[in-house]
Amino acid sequence: MTLESPPFCPHCEEPLSPNVGYCPRCGKDVLTRPEPPAPAPVPEPILFEEAVDEAPDAVGTDPAETSRWRRTAVIAVSAVAALAVAGTAWGVLRGDTDEDYWTTRLAQPAGVTARPELAWTWTGESAVQMVVSAGSTTYVATTEAVHALDPEGREDWSTDLSGAAYLMAPAGADYLLVLGFQSGEVTALDPHDGAELWTRPGDDVDDAGDRVVLLADGTAHVIDARSGRERWSTAATTGVATGPDAVYVVDDDRLRRLDLDDGDEVWSAPVDEASSSSGFNAITVADGFVVTAGTHEARAFDSDSGAPRWTADIDVAAEAYGPPVGQASRSTVFVWGEEPRRAVIYDARGRIGSVPGDDPSGFYVLAVHGAGGDFLVTMDGTVYDDDLDEVGTSHPHLSAVSGDGVYDLTSDTVSFFAFDAIEPAWRLDLAHADPRYLEAGDGTVVVVSDDTVSLYR
Numbered sequence: 001m002t003l004e005s006p007p008f009c010p011h012c013e014e015p016l017s018p019n020v021g022y023c024p025r026c027g028k029d030v031l032t033r034p035e036p037p038a039p040a041p042v043p044e045p046i047l048f049e050e051a052v053d054e055a056p057d058a059v060g061t062d063p064a065e066t067s068r069w070r071r072t073a074v075i076a077v078s079a080v081a082a083l084a085v086a087g088t089a090w091g092v093l094r095g096d097t098d099e100d101y102w103t104t105r106l107a108q109p110a111g112v113t114a115r116p117e118l119a120w121t122w123t124g125e126s127a128v129q130m131v132v133s134a135g136s137t138t139y140v141a142t143t144e145a146v147h148a149l150d151p152e153g154r155e156d157w158s159t160d161l162s163g164a165a166y167l168m169a170p171a172g173a174d175y176l177l178v179l180g181f182q183s184g185e186v187t188a189l190d191p192h193d194g195a196e197l198w199t200r201p202g203d204d205v206d207d208a209g210d211r212v213v214l215l216a217d218g219t220a221h222v223i224d225a226r227s228g229r230e231r232w233s234t235a236a237t238t239g240v241a242t243g244p245d246a247v248y249v250v251d252d253d254r255l256r257r258l259d260l261d262d263g264d265e266v267w268s269a270p271v272d273e274a275s276s277s278s279g280f281n282a283i284t285v286a287d288g289f290v291v292t293a294g295t296h297e298a299r300a301f302d303s304d305s306g307a308p309r310w311t312a313d314i315d316v317a318a319e320a321y322g323p324p325v326g327q328a329s330r331s332t333v334f335v336w337g338e339e340p341r342r343a344v345i346y347d348a349r350g351r352i353g354s355v356p357g358d359d360p361s362g363f364y365v366l367a368v369h370g371a372g373g374d375f376l377v378t379m380d381g382t383v384y385d386d387d388l389d390e391v392g393t394s395h396p397h398l399s400a401v402s403g404d405g406v407y408d409l410t411s412d413t414v415s416f417f418a419f420d421a422i423e424p425a426w427r428l429d430l431a432h433a434d435p436r437y438l439e440a441g442d443g444t445v446v447v448v449s450d451d452t453v454s455l456y457r
Contacts, residue, residue, distance in 0.1 A: 101244045102287050102330040104171060106369035109133070109442040111404030112416060115426035116445055116456035120153025123452045131448055133441025133455075134169035137191070139176065140453055141167050146178060148194060153455060159194035161187060170207040175225045177205055177212065186214055188225065198228025208242050208260060215240055220249055222263065232263035238274040239281035239292060243303060248290055250274070250281040255292050255299075257306065267306030272297045277319045284325045284333050289348040291333050293324035298335050300346065310350050312338045322363030322379075329374050329386065334365045343378075345388060353388040368419075370403025375419050377401050381408075383419050391420040400440040407445065409438045414445060414456075428456065 126144040133139075137156070138149040141164040148156040163180040164187075170177075175197060176189040186202035189195065200223070204215045211231065214221045220236035223229060239250035246266070247258045256268040272294030274281050282293045289309055291300045295316050300309040314324050318337030328334045332352065334343040343365055344354045357363035357378060368375040376384040381395030383406065395417065399409035405418040405425070412433050415424040432449040439446040445456040 103369060106327070106330060106367050106374075108368050108370050108401055108403040109440050111370075111402030111440070112443060112445050112457070113404055113418070113425055115428060118431050119151075119444075119455045119457045120149075121431060121452060121454045122147075122149055122153050122155075125451070127451055128436075128448050128453060129165055130167050131439045131446050131453055132167045132169045133439060133444055133446055134191075135442065138441070138446060138453070138455060139167055139169060139191075141165070141178065142451070146176070146189060146194065148191070149453075157194035159189060159196065168205070168207060170209075173207060173209075173225065177207065179205055186212075188212070188228065197226060200228060204240075206240075206242050208247075211260065213240065213242055213247055220247065222247065222260065231261075234258060234263055238279065239283045241283035241285050241290075243285035243290065246285075246303070248283050248285065248292075250283065250292060255281075255283070255290070255301065255306075257290070257303070269299075269301055269306045269308070271299055275316055275319060275324070277316050282324050282326075284327055286327065286329075286333050286348070287331045291325045291335075291346075293335070293337075298325050298338075300333075300348070302348070309348055310346065312344065312346070312351075314338050322357065326365055327367045328365055328376055329367050330369065336363055355382070355384055355388055366401055368401055368403065370419075377406060381406075385420075392417060393422045399438040400445075402440045407438055407440060409435060409447075411435075414438060414447065430454070 124140065124142050124147065126142045129141045129143060131138060131140050136151045140147045140149065144162055145158050145160050146164050146167070147158045150156050161178060163183045164178045166179045168177040169191070174191065176191050178187045178189060184201055184203065185199050186205045187199045188197040190197055200214060201216045202214045206213045207225070210225050212223050212225045214223055215236060218235060218237055219233050220240045221233045222231045224231060234249060235251040236249035237251045241248045245260045247260055249256050249258065250271060253271055253273055254268045255271045257266040258264065259266060271281060271292050274294055276295045284291045285303065288303055289300050290303050291298055293314060296313065298312045298314055301307065302309060312335045314335060314337035316337065322336045324335065324337050326334050328345050332345050332347045334345055336343050336357065338344045339354060341357055342354045343357050343363065345352050355376065355378065357380070364379045366377045368377055374386040381398035382390060383392050385391050395406055395408050397408040397410050398406055400407040405416055405421070408415045408417065412430055413427055414430060415427040417424050430447060431454050432447070432452055435447045435449045437448055439448065443457060447454045
C-alpha cells in the first residue's frame with residue numbers, strides 16, 4: 001500500500017514533495033499511518049513511489065554461479081579519495097569491536113582536543129601512498145613497501161610490496177589488507193611481523209570480522225581473513241556490500257541478500273539497471289534497510305525481509321560529483337542526484353530532510369559517531385547535527401575528522417575545531433611545509449609530506 005502525503009505539512013505548512021514521510025523543514029511525521037498489516041510471508045511496502053516489478057523472493061538457493069565483474073577500479077579509487085579527504089580513509093581503524101556493529105562501523109578516533117607536540121618524524125625511501133594509525137602502531141604504505149612504526153616512530157618491520165596503494169587495518173583484526181590498483185591484487189599481512197599471509201587477485205575488498213569479501217573477475221569471494229581459504233563465492237556483476245551477518249550483491253538487475261556464513265540466499269528483489277555512467281549499482285546498508293541506486297532511481301528495501309520501502313528518482317549525471325547513495329548515520333542514508341546540489345536524507349520510512357552540497361569539486365557526506373553525538377560532515381567542510389541543523393563554522397581546509405571534531409590543514413598549519421565551535425581549540429605550525437594530507441589517529445595527528453610522516457600527540 002502506498003501512503004500519499006499531503007501537499008503541505010500539517011504542522012508548519014511547508015510545501016511537500018509526493019510520497020514523503022516527514023517534513024523536510026520541521027521533521028515531523030506528515031502521514032496518517034494505518035494499522036500494520038497481519039503477518040505475511042512478504043510484508044507490504046511502506047513507502048514506494050511506484051509499484052515494483054515483482055515481489056522479493058525469499059529462497060535458499062546455491063549461489064555458486066559466476067559472471068564477469070564489471071565494477072571498475074575507478075569507482076573504488078573515487079570513493080577512497082572522497083573518504084580520505086573527509087578523514088576516514090579506506091583503512092582507518094573503526095573503534096572498539098565490543099560495541100555493536102553500527103557503533104563500530106561509524107566510530108571515529110578520539111580527537112586531539114589540546115594542542116599537541118611533535119612526537120617523531122619518519123622519512124622513507126619512496127613516496128608515501130597512505131598512512132593508517134591503529135592503536136599504538138602507525139602503518140605506512142609507500143610505492144615500494146609497507147612499514148610498521150612503533151609509538152616512538154621506530155620501524156618494527158618492513159615488507160617489500162610494490163604498488164601498495166591502500167591499507168585496511170580493521171578493528172580488533174589479526175591481519176592487514178593491502179589493495180594495489182596497479183597490480184590488481186589484494187594482499188593480507190600479519191600485523192605483528194609483516195609476513196605475507198596470502199595474495200589473491202582482486203579489484204576491491206571489505207572486512208567482515210574474521211572474513212574478507214574480495215571482488216575479482218565478476219565474482220564476490222568470501223574468504224578466511226588469516227588463511228585466505230575460500231568459504232563461498234557468488235556472481236556480483238554490478239554491485240556488492242556487507243552488512244550485519246550479510247553480503248549484498250547485485251546481479252542481473254536483482255539485489256540479493258546472502259548469509260555471510262554460508263552464502264545461502266535470504267531474499268532477492270528487482271532493482272534499477274546499473275548506472276549508465278559507472279556501470280554498477282551503488283549499495284548502502286543502514287540499520288534495518290538497504291538502498292541501491294542505478295541509472296534512474298534509488299530503491300530501499302527492508303534488510304530482513306526484502307520488502308520495498310521507498311524509491312527516489314535520481315539524475316545519473318550527478319554521479320560525476322558524488323556517489324548516488326551513502327551512509328548519513330546509523331539509521332539514515334543520503335541520496336545524491338534527486339535534487340540539484342543537495343543531498344536528500346532518508347530513513348527507513350522515507351525522506352526526512354536535505355543538506356546542500358555546493359562544493360563544485362565533488363560531494364560526499366561522512367557519517368560521524370563520536371563522544372559529542374552523531375554528526376554529518378560534507379566535503380565542503382560544513383557540519384550538521386542529527387537534526388540536520390548546521391553547527392559550528394565552515395571548514396574550507398577540512399582534512400580529517402575525529403569523534404570530537406575536525407582538523408583543518410593549510411600549507412603550514414593544522415587546526416582543530418570541536419564540531420559546534422566557531423574558533424579552533426588550537427592551531428599548530430607544522431614541522432614540514434606543504435603537507436599532502438593529514439590522518440587522524442586515536443589521540444594523534446599524522447601529517448604526510450611526500451616521503452615524510454610526522455606524528456603529533
